[in-house]
Amino acid sequence: MPDLQSPGPHALDPTHESLWRPLRLLQDSMDADIARIYSEERIDGLKPSFVMELLRLHARGPMTITELADSVHRTHSALSQKVAAMRAAGWVRTVVGDDARSKKVMLTDQARRVVGRLAAEWRATEAALADLEAEIPYPLSRVVADIEQALERKTFHDRIAEKLAEDPAWS
Structure with missing residues (x-):
């Protein structure tokens, strides 16, 4: 029977949860596809x-x-x-x-x-990205613009600082 009182590995390592990791991984994957284009065309040593x-x-x-x-x-x-x-x-x-x-x-x-x-x-x-955005209900360029507007109302710094003020581990 598991010990319900002891914290699991996710409690000890908060990096298992990340809202933006999928975005970074997606961008890495897309960059790898661009790099593959260069490799196929023998443009060696070029990073996207x-x-x-x-x-x-x-x-x-x-x-x-x-x-x-x-x-x-x-x-x-x-x-x-x-x-x-x-x-x-x-x-x-x-x-x-x-x-x-x-x-x-x-x-x-x-x-x-x-x-x-x-x-x-x-x-x-850019044309391929426009095609992708046309296929999805909420284009990433709109997400970015919406996030920028939200950050104009309250900076990311201030949002993080507020959350840290609530966390006893930070004090």
């Missing part, structure tokens, strides 16, 4: 997470890490790490910027050779 920055550099030309980060709404630190990974994979190179403290990021010849195909993939992916 690099494409926005590569397309942005193609459209706007060389930018500092700060400019590129601002243009894709990422932090300088996150973009600096991504640029390092893209540089290691051969997609971008960096040169000293206008002042010695900054670096300009630019596409390599390897990236320039495939950037048209990357733009085509971006358009195809």
Whole structure:
């Protein structure tokens, strides 16, 4: 007979429950499908997470890490790490910027050779997403907009802080 007084493994490890894990797993699966497209086309070493920055550099030309980060709404630190990974994979190179403290990021010849195909993939992916959204009763883009509106009313920080204030384990 089970001991009803002792907590189960889920009580000790709250990570077994996650409302957003399925969304992350779905996005990972979809990114893997995009990566498979690249692999099938022998575009080796390209991660789907690099494409926005590569397309942005193609459209706007060389930018500092700060400019590129601002243009894709990422932090300088996150973009600096991504640029390092893209540089290691051969997609971008960096040169000293206008002042010695900054670096300009630019596409390599390897990236320039495939950037048209990357733009085509971006358009195809957006069209496929539009098709998916047409098949479901409540499109994810609407969910995101609704969540953004709710967070304008009360920030996620404030919502978490309120829940923590109710939890004796936090005090």
